Amino acid sequence: MDREDVEKALRLAGIGDDPEKYIEQLEKVERLFSQLDKWLDEAPERPLYHPLDINTEPRRDEPKTSDTSTWIEGDEEGYVEAPPLRRR
Amino acid sequence: MLKLLDLFEADDPISLSEKYYERLKRWEERINIFITLREWGEIQLVHEPGKPLSGGLIPVKDNISTRGVRTTCGSRILENYIPPYDAYAVERLGEIGLKVVGKTNMDEFGMGSTGENSGYGPTRNPWNTSHVPGGSSSGSAAAVAVAGGTSLGSDTGGSVRLPAAYCYVLGLKPTYGLVSRYGLVSYADSLEQIGILARYPEDMAYILYHISKLDKRDMTMPRTEDREELRERLINLYTGGADGLEGLRIGYSPELIEMADDAVAREAYRALNKLVELGVETLEIDLGFMEAGLPTYYAIAMAEASSNLMRYDGVLYGYMEREGEYWSSVYRTRALRLGEEVKRRIVYGSLITSAGYSGRYYIKALRIRRWIRDMMIDRLRRVDAVLMPTSPSTPPRLGEVEGVDMYALDLYTVIPNLTGHPAINIPAGFVGGLPVGIQLVTSYFNDDLLIRIAKGLEGVLYDPSKEVDTDG
Numbered sequence: 001m002d003r004e005d006v007e008k009a010l011r012l013a014g015i016g017d018d019p020e021k022y023i024e025q026l027e028k029v030e031r032l033f034s035q036l037d038k039w040l041d042e043a044p045e046r047p048l049y050h051p052l053d054i055n056t057e058p059r060r061d062e063p064k065t066s067d068t069s070t071w072i073e074g075d076e077e078g079y080v081e082a083p084p085l086r087r088r
Numbered sequence: 089m090l091k092l093l094d095l096f097e098a099d100d101p102i103s104l105s106e107k108y109y110e111r112l113k114r115w116e117e118r119i120n121i122f123i124t125l126r127e128w129g130e131i132q133l134v135h136e137p138g139k140p141l142s143g144g145l146i147p148v149k150d151n152i153s154t155r156g157v158r159t160t161c162g163s164r165i166l167e168n169y170i171p172p173y174d175a176y177a178v179e180r181l182g183e184i185g186l187k188v189v190g191k192t193n194m195d196e197f198g199m200g201s202t203g204e205n206s207g208y209g210p211t212r213n214p215w216n217t218s219h220v221p222g223g224s225s226s227g228s229a230a231a232v233a234v235a236g237g238t239s240l241g242s243d244t245g246g247s248v249r250l251p252a253a254y255c256y257v258l259g260l261k262p263t264y265g266l267v268s269r270y271g272l273v274s275y276a277d278s279l280e281q282i283g284i285l286a287r288y289p290e291d292m293a294y295i296l297y298h299i300s301k302l303d304k305r306d307m308t309m310p311r312t313e314d315r316e317e318l319r320e321r322l323i324n325l326y327t328g329g330a331d332g333l334e335g336l337r338i339g340y341s342p343e344l345i346e347m348a349d350d351a352v353a354r355e356a357y358r359a360l361n362k363l364v365e366l367g368v369e370t371l372e373i374d375l376g377f378m379e380a381g382l383p384t385y386y387a388i389a390m391a392e393a394s395s396n397l398m399r400y401d402g403v404l405y406g407y408m409e410r411e412g413e414y415w416s417s418v419y420r421t422r423a424l425r426l427g428e429e430v431k432r433r434i435v436y437g438s439l440i441t442s443a444g445y446s447g448r449y450y451i452k453a454l455r456i457r458r459w460i461r462d463m464m465i466d467r468l469r470r471v472d473a474v475l476m477p478t479s480p481s482t483p484p485r486l487g488e489v490e491g492v493d494m495y496a497l498d499l500y501t502v503i504p505n506l507t508g509h510p511a512i513n514i515p516a517g518f519v520g521g522l523p524v525g526i527q528l529v530t531s532y533f534n535d536d537l538l539i540r541i542a543k544g545l546e547g548v549l550y551d552p553s554k555e556v557d558t559d560g
Contacts, residue, residue, distance in 0.1 A: 001439060009438040013394060014401060015431055016419030022435050028492035029436050032383050036452045039380040043459030 001026060089553045090236035092144060092291040093326065101143030102133045108145060108235050109189060115234040119212040121227045123150045124158050125190035133187060142185030147231040147239040150191040151198060152282065153271035154178055157188060161273050162196040162224075164207040165406045165425035175271020176306070177240060177282050177299040184298055192227025196427040197397065198244050198275045200224050201497040202484065203251065205429045210486060213254060214556045215523055219483040222251030222497075228285050229255040234556050238286040238295050244276050245385050246478075246501025248283035252513040253478035253525025256554065258286045258542055262296065263532050264508030265310050266318070268303035276392035277308075279385070279505040287552045289543040293325035296535065314533035321536040325543070333544040334367030336537075338528070339471035341375035347499065348480040351519040356477045359516050359526045362549045363475075363541075371471055377463040378476075378503050380456055385502035386495060387440060387453035394437025397430065432491070461507040468509070468531045473541065476500050478513045478525040504529050512538035515550035 006019040006026065090108045095101040109128055116122055136142040148154060151161040153171035155178075160166045178188065195205040203226025204210040211226040213219040214233045221230045225241030229251030232239050241248040243261035252259025260283050267282045274280070282299065286292040297319055302309055309315075324330065338360070345356045360370050402408030402421035409421040426434070440449040467474060480499050489497065504511035509532060513525040530537050546552055 001445070005439060005445075006435065009435045009442065012438045012442065013431075013434045014398070014415075014418050014422050015426070015435065016416070016423040017431060021428075022432065025432060025492050026436070029386075032492065032495065033387055033440070033449045033453075035380075035383040036387065036449060036456060039377075039384075039456050039459075040452055042377070042380075043456045045455070046458050046462075048454045048458055 001030060089287060089555060091288050092141065092237050092286070093288070093294060095141050095144045101141075102135070105133055105143055105145050108237060111235040112147070112189065112231060115214065115230070119214055119217060119221075119230055119234075120193055120209050121211060121230045121234070122147070122190040123160055123162065123193050123206070123208045123227070126157070126188070131187055131189065136185055139183070139185030144186045145189035146181055146186045146237065147190055147192045147228055148178060148188050149225050149228050149239070149241045150194050151242055151273040151275075152178060152240055153273065154188050154191065157191060159191060159273070160207070161198075162194040162206040162208060163400070163426065163430070165400045165402070165421070167207070167407060169406055171271075173271065175282075176268035176303045178271065180298045180301060181295070192225070192231060192239065194226060194228075195224035195247075196430050197273070197393070198224040198242060198247055198280070199393070199429050199433055201246065201250055201494050202226075202489065204486065205427055207427055212486070213483050213522075215256065216483075216521055219485055219522060220254065222254035222479070222483060223247060225251050225259075225283070225285065229257055229259065232257045232285045232287055236287045238284055238291045241283050241285055242272055242280055243283040243505065244280040245389060245505050246498045248285060249478050249501050249511060249513040249525070249527055250497065252285055253515070253527075254483040254523055256515045256518075256523035256525075256550070258289065258292055258515070259513040260284045260292055260296065260535065260538065261504055261511050262300065262535050263510045265308050266300050266315065266510070266533065266535060267296075268299075268306040268309055270303055270305040274396045276389040277396065278392060279389060289539045289546060290326045290328070292542070293322045293536065293539050296539070297322040297326065312533070318533045318536055322539075325536055325539055330540050330543045332367065333363065333541060336368045336473070336541075337371060337471045338363055338368050339371050339373035339375075339467060339474045340476065341373060344375045344378060344476055348477045349482070352477050352479070352481060352524050355516040355519065355524045356475065356526055359514075359545070359549055360475060362545060366544055366548065373467055373470065373474065375467065375474065375476070377460055378500070380460055381502040381506060382495060382499060384453045384456045384460065385498070385506055387449045388457065388506070390433045390437035391441045391450050392437070393433045394435075394441060397426075397434050400426070429491070457506050460503065464503065464507045464509060464529070465531075468529075472537060473528045473530040475526055475528050478527040482519050482522040482524060500527055508532065510535040510538060512542060514542050514545055517549070
């Protein structure tokens with residue numbers, strides 16, 4: 001990651017700040033994240049963990065399904081029930 | 089030192105609360121516990137029949153929504169935000185008669201481990217005001233340390249347990265999905281939970297029983313019988329029917345404990361010895377996978393933060409610094425009104441989720457998270473709970489650790505947030521006059537076991553009535 005990346009991230013994040021402030025700590029963050037490689041070999045390829053205990057994968061079909069999704073209906077207590085997540 | 093459940097039987101609970109309030113107010117001037125401390129006259133305590141704790145007060149962290157009471161999340165960008173609704177947990181506390189005494193100081197949006205990253209000045213550690221109280225629920229922990237009772241905090245990577253350790257109080261992060269997050273301002277949704285800080289285990293069990301009722305507005309609350317069975321056990325705990333600790337099996341890893349400072353590690357071993365005296369069986373287990381926690385946690389937390397905090401642009405919420413065209417105002421508002429640590433996490437979070445980088449860090453972190461979870465589940469099949477220090481050190485001095493260096497304080501606390509397991513801090517003692525805590529982690533919906541262990545160690549390892557030296 002370099003200065004250009006930081007400038008791009010600042011634009012994405014909508015923060016009008018001096019990129020220099022982020023570059024010094026960026027090295028430390030990269031050092032921290034580079035440790036991930038050390039552990040990756042230990043972690044087998046498995047469905048990603050989801051806090052709802054549902055096996056998920058990154059969704060790639062959002063644009064297709066969004067056209068056919070149905071409206072959520074309110075229940076008798078006036079709260080909306082979120083639709084169940086689909087197992088993949 | 090107020091025990092909340094004493095209000096049940098008190099002839100005049102309101103006068104007990106008045107003393108509690110005066111104590112908080114006295115300390116507020118010295119250590120900056122609150123962002124908003126309500127005036128006594130404004131709270132209007134009255135006895136309400138049918139509400140068991142009516143006349144009682146509770147401090148609530150400033151990222152938990154309170155209807156009509158300013159909720160800033162410790163950020164200057166929300167300094168004028170007054171929520172139109174109560175968080176579910178606050179609603180439930182109202183139903184048992186507790187009123188919000190004030191909104192406690194915190195690291196901005198929960199991002200910090202020391203309590204120094206608040207837009208409203210740092211909270212100081214009541215046991216030694218030159219030191220930090222821990223964060224991000226800094227004010228919630230300090231309030232319980234100086235005046236007793238209980239308070240609500242939130243825990244994304246240790247934000248309840250770390251300040252609890254540094255302030256010598258109990259701090260519980262419940263199982264993910266046990267307590268509704270409705271009304272908790274999001275920082276990293278898949279990691280955070282509302283938690284409880286308390287002096288006495290019974291107070292903690294009572295509050296947890298009430299706020300863990302199923303809420304349909306939080307889709308991350310599993311509709312499971314485990315919840316109701318747990319709640320029944322909590323009733324047993326707060327009514328004084330807790331079983332002893334004999335026969336429990338508690339795991340520990342010497343390598344992990346010894347990653348902490350020597351004096352802190354010694355306190356962890358002292359706690360293990362006390363447990364053995366109480367009839368607990370202790371077993372060495374391999375917890376080496378916990379070292380993967382910090383990079384995994386920070387990659388995921390920053391990614392989620394960058395998404396969650398996009399909404400603070402001065403348009404939908406909060407304050408806008410107007411300058412020229414619309415986008416210039418948004419850029420300026422976020423640059424000036426968000427704190428340095430928050431901006432850092434948003435920017436790095438945007439970076440690691442952007443095209444070209446997500447594969448390098450974020451996706452790897454998700455995969456390792458799954459592995460960590462599987463490993464923790466495996467270890468908790470062999471033992472009832474695992475024990476380790478809550479923090480690798482005693483509370484640092486104010487200004488001693490900053491920026492990315494601060495992340496190391498979360499070494500022991502991030503794992504239960506990554507895996508969703510419940511975890512508690514139990515005060516273990518003092519090193520050089522500064523508090524030290526131990527952390528215990530157990531299996532899902534077994535939160536009551538942690539409170540039961542705290543009860544077993546009461547008077548053996550820690551003294552819940554220990555007063556903070558008024559000279560600080």
